[in-house]
Amino acid sequence: MNSFDRRTILTTGALALAGAAASAPADAQAGPKSLFPVPATTIPIVGETDVFQVRRIYCIGRNYAAHAREMGSDPTREPPFFFQKPSDAIQNVAIGSVADHPYPSLTKNYHYEVELVAALKSGGTNIPVEKALDHVYGYALGLDMTRRDLQRAMGDEKKPWEIGKSFDRSAVLGPIHPAAKTGHFTKGAISLALNGTVKQNSNLQNMIWSVAEQIAKLSEAFELKAGDIIYSGTPENVGPVVKGDVLLCKLEGLPDMSIRIA
Numbered sequence: 001m002n003s004f005d006r007r008t009i010l011t012t013g014a015l016a017l018a019g020a021a022a023s024a025p026a027d028a029q030a031g032p033k034s035l036f037p038v039p040a041t042t043i044p045i046v047g048e049t050d051v052f053q054v055r056r057i058y059c060i061g062r063n064y065a066a067h068a069r070e071m072g073s074d075p076t077r078e079p080p081f082f083f084q085k086p087s088d089a090i091q092n093v094a095i096g097s098v099a100d101h102p103y104p105s106l107t108k109n110y111h112y113e114v115e116l117v118a119a120l121k122s123g124g125t126n127i128p129v130e131k132a133l134d135h136v137y138g139y140a141l142g143l144d145m146t147r148r149d150l151q152r153a154m155g156d157e158k159k160p161w162e163i164g165k166s167f168d169r170s171a172v173l174g175p176i177h178p179a180a181k182t183g184h185f186t187k188g189a190i191s192l193a194l195n196g197t198v199k200q201n202s203n204l205q206n207m208i209w210s211v212a213e214q215i216a217k218l219s220e221a222f223e224l225k226a227g228d229i230i231y232s233g234t235p236e237n238v239g240p241v242v243k244g245d246v247l248l249c250k251l252e253g254l255p256d257m258s259i260r261i262a
């Protein structure tokens with residue numbers, strides 16, 4: 001074989017290999033991929049086509065003095081404490097709707113807790129109180145639904161309460177309202193009615209720890225990030241629901257939110 005033939009064969013082979021590489025599926029070149037899709041959890045934003053993607057859900061416990069007392073705690077001496085729910089525990093409720101909310105398994109004492117929810121656009125660690133609200137994107141009206149009998153049973157046994165707090169659809173939520181339009185919620189009436197009878201009725205001013213203080217305290221223990229939301233605590237007179245009950249939640253400055261226990 002002469003040198004011309006060898007050059008022709010080598011050149012043709014190289015071109016063939018290059019063509020095969022170019023025609024290979026993109027997935028084969030991209031490296032590992034997930035075995036199955038995991039949907040992102042998102043919350044609608046009022047007035048926007050974009051949505052708020054949720055990273056973590058933080059909740060503060062016993063943040064109104066009267067509620068702390070009804071739960072057997074002393075609000076004058078207790079430092080703030082927090083727990084988490086999985087991000088996919090969210091149930092979105094559209095403005096003007098009455099959303100069906102399924103009564104969960106295992107419980108015979110299912111409770112409502114109406115709350116202001118803060119949604120973060122940024123975060124960090126050791127955030128100063130005076131800078132904390134700079135990290136808030138917006139606010140929503142929420143319900144921290146609770147399997148109270150399971151929560152209390154775990155507490156009595158000195159075990160974690162996740163089974164009482166962190167279950168499917170336990171984080172009920174209206175859409176997020178950008179703080180740029182509403183301002184920050186440091187005061188305002190908050191209430192919950194059960195079948196037309198007001199059960200919870202208080203004011204955000206009665207929080208033991210403000211939203212800004214909660215952000216600052218949380219950032220001492222965790223690096224907060226965009227996509228985190230914080231349930232800021234519930235007033236006194238939490239109580240049970242049964243199938244067929246309708247809950248109407250109100251917060252001064254935001255549209256009402258309502259669910260029916262199904």
